[in-house]
Amino acid sequence: MSTLIRIEREANSGELEAQDRHNLRVAATAMEIARKLRWSDYKRLALAHASGEHHSTSYSSGTTYWERVIRDVNSQSKIPVRAANLHMETEARELSQVIEMSCLIAKRWEAAPEDLIMWAEIQNEIDQRVKDGLFDERHVHVLRQRGQAGAELIQQVVNTLPVFPTIALQAMQIASDPMAAGRKLEETVNSDAVLAGEILRAANSPAYGVKSPITTIRQAVLLIGMGEACRVIAASLFRPMFQAPALRPLWNHSLEVARLAEACARLANQGDPEEAFLAGLMHDIGRLAMLKTPPEMQSRIKALTDLGCDPLFAEMMMFGFDHCAAGTQVLRSWQIPQPILEAVAAHHAPERSDSVLASQLYLAECWAQGMEDLPSTRRLQSAMDRAGLRPEHQNLLPQVETISAWH
Numbered sequence: 134m135s136t137l138i139r140i141e142r143e144a145n146s147g148e149l150e151a152q153d154r155h156n157l158r159v160a161a162t163a164m165e166i167a168r169k170l171r172w173s174d175y176k177r178l179a180l181a182h183a184s185g186e187h188h189s190t191s192y193s194s195g196t197t198y199w200e201r202v203i204r205d206v207n208s209q210s211k212i213p214v215r216a217a218n219l220h221m222e223t224e225a226r227e228l229s230q231v232i233e234m235s236c237l238i239a240k241r242w243e244a245a246p247e248d249l250i251m252w253a254e255i256q257n258e259i260d261q262r263v264k265d266g267l268f269d270e271r272h273v274h275v276l277r278q279r280g281q282a283g284a285e286l287i288q289q290v291v292n293t294l295p296v297f298p299t300i301a302l303q304a305m306q307i308a309s310d311p312m313a314a315g316r317k318l319e320e321t322v323n324s325d326a327v328l329a330g331e332i333l334r335a336a337n338s339p340a341y342g343v344k345s346p347i348t349t350i351r352q353a354v355l356l357i358g359m360g361e362a363c364r365v366i367a368a369s370l371f372r373p374m375f376q377a378p379a380l381r382p383l384w385n386h387s388l389e390v391a392r393l394a395e396a397c398a399r400l401a402n403q404g405d406p407e408e409a410f411l412a413g414l415m416h417d418i419g420r421l422a423m424l425k426t427p428p429e430m431q432s433r434i435k436a437l438t439d440l441g442c443d444p445l446f447a448e449m450m451m452f453g454f455d456h457c458a459a460g461t462q463v464l465r466s467w468q469i470p471q472p473i474l475e476a477v478a479a480h481h482a483p484e485r486s487d488s489v490l491a492s493q494l495y496l497a498e499c500w501a502q503g504m505e506d507l508p509s510t511r512r513l514q515s516a517m518d519r520a521g522l523r524p525e526h527q528n529l530l531p532q533v534e535t536i537s538a539w540h
């Protein structure tokens with residue numbers, strides 16, 4: 134059985150070892166390069182095969198090794214994918230360089246959470262190796278190109294998303310300002326029928342147990358409070374964007390992170406809890422944008438994550454950037470205030486930003502167990518320090534069931 138087929142089976146049964154996960158990332162990177170370079174089937178199959186054993190003693194960069202691999206993949210595939218060994222020396226060099234470059238990328242990625250390095254630094258290291266003549270510029274070029282194509286894809290999605298209503302943004306800003314007067318919020322909400330309906334619906338919900346129906350925004354805001362009014366407005370804005378059944382898990386996750394980020398702010402008395410809630414709702418808007426790209430992109434990302442690649446790595450492979458960058462692109466187009474934009478941009482690497490909100494989002498993301506990237510004890514500790522929290526605070530956070538019951 135080929136090593137990659139075994140890994141695939143074990144990935145499905147959830148028994149992957151660290152080495153297997155590394156091999157998968159190498160295969161994912163190598164196959165992406167081969168796909169972009171339009172390499173023939175036999176070369177892709179050979180790369181997949183070699184990815185599974187590139188740390189074993191059977192791997193070598195020599196011609197003999199690659200001839201043997203190509204013979205093997207020929208004999209295993211139903212239709213011979215290669216008839217003759219042409220230019221084997223050149224091809225062996227190309228194939229080895231792709232495997233070795235993919236291995237370096239995967240290794241740096243795996244160490245990144247504790248080394249606190251980012252993709253740009255990995256890219257710089259690769260560029261240096263091209264200058265040193267160790268890697269081929271053509272192979273690196275296809276990886277660099279993805280960023281431009283990915284940004285264009287996300288922009289196409291952004292153009293299809295509803296325009297962020299200015300009135301709702303104003304209402305959220307008023308409601309999240311502790312000094313704001315209820316009357317100002319009342320005037321703003323009253324000028325938008327949808328928002329007014331949502332606030333009334335919340336006030337008349339069984340949670341508040343009112344005996345006679347609430348019919349004015351003034352009464353409703355007095356009853357539910359400015360903070361809850363802010364949350365209701367925000368949720369009513371975002372919920373329609375996640376309406377498709379496939380997007381429901383992401384909506385539930387966004388709500389969960391919003392509640393947890395708000396709780397982090399309250400527990401440590403750091404920052405603005407309402408702003409943390411809003412940022413939580415928006416933190417993975419980049420994932421939403423990625424999920425709305427063409428189905429072909431979706432199935433390739435799904436194939437990688439099903440195999441065991443962490444979602445952030447799959448995003449980097451497919452788009453050339455992660456959902457933090459995609460989210461920033463969306464939020465900028467909506468003219469969302471800078472503090473939220475900055476926090477969303479850094480929510481998987483909060484140590485890169487001065488924003489406490491970024492650390493609160495990171496902690497909420499970890500404690501919601503979204504499993505979007507590799508765990509990092511160093512990053513977790515630095516986020517807790519900055520957010521003024523300790524590990525035991527986790528026990529004081531709202532439970533998932535409570536969060537799911539909301540809306």
Ligand SMILES: [Fe+2]
Pocket residue numbers: 386390416417498503505
């Ligand atoms: Fe998330």
Ligand SMILES: [Fe+2]
Pocket residue numbers: 416417456480481498505
């Ligand atoms: Fe995220």
